Amino acid sequence: MCSAGPTSASADLDLALSLADAADAVTLPRFRAVDLRVERKPDRTPVTDADTACEDRLRALLAEHRPDDAILGEERGGELGAGRVWVIDPIDGTKNFSRGVPVWATLIALVSDGRPVAGVVSAPALQRRWWAAAGRGAHTSDPARGLAAAPVQVSGVGALEDAYASTTDLDYWRGIERQDQWLALTRACWESRAFGDFWHHCLVAEGLIDVAVEPAAYTWDLAAAQILVEEAGGRLTDLTGAARPDGGDSLTTNGHLHDAALALVRR
Known part of the structure; x- marks a missing residue:
């Protein structure tokens, strides 16, 4: 109909x-x-x-x-x-x-x-x-x-030193010559993985990890993730800090850690 x-x-x-x-x-x-x-x-x-x-x-x-x-x-x-x-x-x-x-x-x-x-x-x-x-x-x-x-609800982790972070593939960071930023974030966090793609955004929304970073992403990768994470109490922005799905990259967090993580990976 x-x-x-x-x-x-x-x-x-x-x-x-x-x-x-x-x-x-x-x-x-x-x-x-x-x-x-x-x-x-x-x-x-x-x-x-x-x-x-x-x-x-x-x-x-x-x-x-x-x-x-x-x-x-x-x-x-x-x-x-x-x-x-x-x-x-x-x-x-x-x-x-x-x-x-x-x-x-x-x-x-x-x-x-x-x-x-x-x-x-x-x-x-x-x-x-x-x-x-x-x-x-x-x-x-x-x-x-x-x-x-x-x-679902994001985690309450409030310090990067206690945070679990994820990205997609280190080669993406190498390809844009910004791998030092991802490595700086991993050094600041408790643990890091590369769950990647849709999954790490969902894991942030569920409170199972705290930070997810995409150095390269398209609108269709991020639009559903943005509303999911925001409604779970978190934030998804591009790497300038703008809350948009079409910025070409993304930082997804529980909200508490967003500014601290963005300071390390901002473009």
């Missing part, structure tokens, strides 16, 4: 969750499929037949249910302009997906005038999902723990 006029935040979140169901139905059967097709894009990142099929399915559903909204997707393009824009990453973690590693997810966000207002992160191979909407809190499902819709 197509929308006619303004929609409620609840209806938008419900649609985002149903889109995640549709995405899972496309991606999960192709995970570890023996006939999975993997190609390399001009930027040398991989793309699979599941990436394109998933985005095409979500675009078709949005055309049916939100025909007046714009769409920005990793595989088919678009722009983050004014008004309502659905932002899609059909498979975040395509390298993991193509190698059979279960840490990958579909990211779906609704951005209104540049601000994410609803978002879903669906990781079916992990049997996990996270979602949030402005003013409605952040939640997760975790069937292994018997959780269908549990609220």
Whole structure:
């Protein structure tokens, strides 16, 4: 049923969750499929037949249910302009997906005038999902723990020396000749890992780690993560400190540590 006029935040979140169901139905059967097709894009990142099929399915559903909204997707393009824009990453973690590693997810966000207002992160191979909407809190499902819709909240860690930090890949930092900044942050923190991609943002939202830094990221990587982390009580900014998903990089924290971490990795 197509929308006619303004929609409620609840209806938008419900649609985002149903889109995640549709995405899972496309991606999960192709995970570890023996006939999975993997190609390399001009930027040398991989793309699979599941990436394109998933985005095409979500675009078709949005055309049916939100025909007046714009769409920005990793595989088919678009722009983050004014008004309502659905932002899609059909498979975040395509390298993991193509190698059979279960840490990958579909990211779906609704951005209104540049601000994410609803978002879903669906990781079916992990049997996990996270979602949030402005003013409605952040939640997760975790069937292994018997959780269908549990609220999540960032940690209360207040000092970098007690913090658990994550990034994606040290080579990203080397590539932009800023590895010393990441190393400075790791020296200031208690422990560091490279959980990467969607997962470390979700871990910050759940309070399991405290800081996540992306030296290079796109809008479709960050829009769903931003609303999730903010509704869980944390912060996501670019590395200048601006709270936006399209700044090209990101710092995600529990909020308490944001200024101290930003001082070490600011561009």
